[in-house]
Amino acid sequence: EVQLVQSGAEVKKPGESLKISCKGSGYSFTSYWIGWVRQMPGKGLEWMGIIYPGDSDTRYSPSLQGQVTISADKSISTAYLQWNSLKASDTAMYYCARRVVSEEFFDYWGQGTLVTVSS
Amino acid sequence: EIVLTQSPGTLSLSPGERATLSCRASQSVGSNYLAWYQQKPGQAPRLLIYGASSRATGIPDRFSGSGSGTDFTLTISRLEPEDVAVYYCQQYTSSPLTFGGGTKVEIK
Numbered sequence: 170e171v172q173l174v175q176s177g178a179e180v181k182k183p184g185e186s187l188k189i190s191c192k193g194s195g196y197s198f199t200s201y202w203i204g205w206v207r208q209m210p211g212k213g214l215e216w217m218g219i220i221y222p223g224d225s226d227t228r229y230s231p232s233l234q235g236q237v238t239i240s241a242d243k244s245i246s247t248a249y250l251q252w253n254s255l256k257a258s259d260t261a262m263y264y265c266a267r268r269v270v271s272e273e274f275f276d277y278w279g280q281g282t283l284v285t286v287s288s
Numbered sequence: 289e290i291v292l293t294q295s296p297g298t299l300s301l302s303p304g305e306r307a308t309l310s311c312r313a314s315q316s317v318g319s320n321y322l323a324w325y326q327q328k329p330g331q332a333p334r335l336l337i338y339g340a341s342s343r344a345t346g347i348p349d350r351f352s353g354s355g356s357g358t359d360f361t362l363t364i365s366r367l368e369p370e371d372v373a374v375y376y377c378q379q380y381t382s383s384p385l386t387f388g389g390g391t392k393v394e395i396k
Contacts, residue, residue, distance in 0.1 A: 273380035
């Protein structure tokens, strides 16, 4: 059974750093791209970027490039989303999702990680 | 960037009625690279439709997708109480991938 299990909710202060995770199981982790999707409170879905764990090839949304870092550790089948300096506007639910092999839609999703940034 | 506009914002229907959700793109979506997702309250999105009209594994046949070019439709043929959710379209013909703003489906 394909599963993406994300790390738990986080409460942080502005300026702090954070790294959340997404662990894949039940499939060949290195053969599928993993994407990250943001959902701000009460809002819709926004694609942030994507990584291919096989070789760490990474693409970012132009609107978010430089604000986050996406990485992966294929030895433990885990992808990451990282911030160096959080802002209140980073408060959101973050989902990881598996992209199908040949096309860029997402067939399996993690349960989401809620990040709250507040002073 | 392709902008997707979904309408209506909210759809309120009785059980058994037909729901028609629209997704309009700011430019042509090549190869019908359009997907639909369902997001129930408090849950992650779930893939319903890809390639504009192909149902994902395990999706009931009351859900169907159609359209091409810039106009796409998700139809729920007979609305059931468990279909209460927000529905999003997503294009994957060009980067960046983009989602529509969503249509909320409610039961009267």
